[in-house]
Each structure stands twice: as structure tokens, then as C-alpha cells.
Amino acid sequence: MTNSPKGKFITVEGIEGVGKSTNIESMRYFLDDKNIECIVTREPGGTDLGEDIRELLLGHKHGAMSSDCELLLMFASRAQHLAQVIAPAIEKGQWVICDRFTDATYAYQGGGRGIADKHIALLEKWVHGDRQPDLTFLLDTDVATGMARVHKRGAADRFESEAAAFFERVRNKYLERATSKPSRITVVDAGQALSQVKADIRQRLNEFVAHTQL
Ligand code: TMP
Numbered sequence: 001m002t003n004s005p006k007g008k009f010i011t012v013e014g015i016e017g018v019g020k021s022t023n024i025e026s027m028r029y030f031l032d033d034k035n036i037e038c039i040v041t042r043e044p045g046g047t048d049l050g051e052d053i054r055e056l057l058l059g060h061k062h063g064a065m066s067s068d069c070e071l072l073l074m075f076a077s078r079a080q081h082l083a084q085v086i087a088p089a090i091e092k093g094q095w096v097i098c099d100r101f102t103d104a105t106y107a108y109q110g111g112g113r114g115i116a117d118k119h120i121a122l123l124e125k126w127v128h129g130d131r132q133p134d135l136t137f138l139l140d141t142d143v144a145t146g147m148a149r150v151h152k153r154g155a156a157d158r159f160e161s162e163a164a165a166f167f168e169r170v171r172n173k174y175l176e177r178a179t180s181k182p183s184r185i186t187v188v189d190a191g192q193a194l195s196q197v198k199a200d201i202r203q204r205l206n207e208f209v210a211h212t213q214l
Pocket residue numbers: 016042043044074099100101102104105106108109159160
């Protein structure tokens with residue numbers, strides 16, 4: 001008996017307002033078109049338990065949440081998500097597109113809140129072992145553009161309420177990670193017209209799919 005191939009794990013990252021949702025939808029259509037079965041999920045969240053944790057993290061009920069509590073809740077949600085959704089899907093051969101994953105923790109809790117990378121790395125190793133995304137898109141635009149898009153959406157959540165300086169640190173950390181992991185992380189200029197952003201993503205995805213099917 002031959003084992004069916006495992007699915008691939010794709011993540012999408014970026015500061016607020018870079019257009020992750022729209023582009024994830026177009027990635028899903030692209031994979032559907034190639035007859036690749038895929039699921040779309042998100043972090044924090046992606047399971048019933050994780051969505052409850054998301055409410056704690058994004059809501060304003062616990063405004064004075066400590067950075068360590070925030071970090072641990074992110075990984076608590078991730079542990080459940082990996083066990084219940086991501087790992088089983090990949091084992092079944094489905095591709096997983098995840099709106100944010102551990103790069104976001106390095107960017108937000110590391111860059112934004114100032115938690116040392118070595119603490120995040122400990123939890124990363126514990127919670128996901130050697131599992132890493134196969135491909136990551138970092139949608140990048142300047143903070144002012146991202147924030148302007150967010151403020152059109154209505155009430156700001158706990159993260160969206162942070163000052164521009166926080167998002168500058170988050171963005172810098174994302175870019176730093178992209179530089180240190182160029183084969184996994186593709187930076188896409190999200191400040192371009194949406195049609196061009198989609199075209200750039202499609203091109204990289206096409207290369208990735210072709211390489212996978214070799
Ligand atoms: P979003 O998915 O709607 O963008 O919102 C999720 C928020 O959670 C966003 O502000 C980024 C933040 N976040 C972290 O701070 N650390 C993490 O590890 C993840 C996954 C998200």
C-alpha cells in the first residue's frame with residue numbers, strides 16, 4: 001500500500017490592513033482550480049476552543065493583559081489548532097492555508113511587546129516541534145496605509161488599538177524574519193493595486209505547486 005502524499009502548510013502574515021482575507025480567498029480559488037483540496041483557517045482561533053481564546057485576546061475585557069499571558073494564550077490556541085485541525089488535515093493530504101501562525105508571535109509578542117525570541121522559540125519547539133509552514137506570504141505595506149484601512153472597518157480590537165510605533169516594530173520584525181528565511185517567506189508588496197498583489201501571489205503559488213508536483 002502506498003501512502004498518499006501529505007498536504008502542504010501555507011501561512012499568510014502581515015500587519016493589520018494588508019488585505020490578508022481577500023488574498024486568502026483568491027489563493028483558495030487558485031488551489032481549487034488545480035484540484036488541490038484545501039482548508040482555510042486562522043490564528044488565534046480555528047477551533048471552538050481557539051475562537052474562545054481569540055475573544056479573550058482581541059476583546060477589551062482584559063485590557064491589562066500581561067505580555068506573557070498574551071503569548072501563552074496564543075500558543076494555547078495554537079496547540080489546540082495543530083492537534084485538532086492542522087495536523088490531521090495535512091496527514092490526510094489536504095493543504096492548509098492559515099491566516100497567521102508563529103511568525104505573527106515573533107512579530108507581535110516579540111517585536112511589538114518586546115518578549116525575547118528565545119522564550120518564543122521554547123514554546124514554538126514545545127507546541128509544534130519540527131512542524132513549520134512550507135510557504136509563507138508576508139503581505140507588507142507601510143504602517144500608515146495599513147492603519148488607514150483598519151480605521152475604516154469600525155471599532156478597533158485590542159491589537160488594532162495599539163499606537164503606530166507598535167506596528168512599526170511588528171513590521172520590522174516580520175521583515176527581519178523574511179530576510180533570514182528567504183526560501184520559506186515571500187514578501188509581497190501589499191501597497192500595490194490589489195490586482196497586482198493577487199498576480200504576485202499567484203505567480204509564487206504556481207511555482208510552489210509546480211515544484212511540489214515534481
Ligand atoms: P487578525 O487575524 O484579524 O488579523 O487578528 C489577529 C490579531 O492577533 C492580530 O492583531 C495579530 C494578533 N496576533 C498576535 O499578536 N500573535 C499571534 O501569534 C497571532 C497568531 C496573532
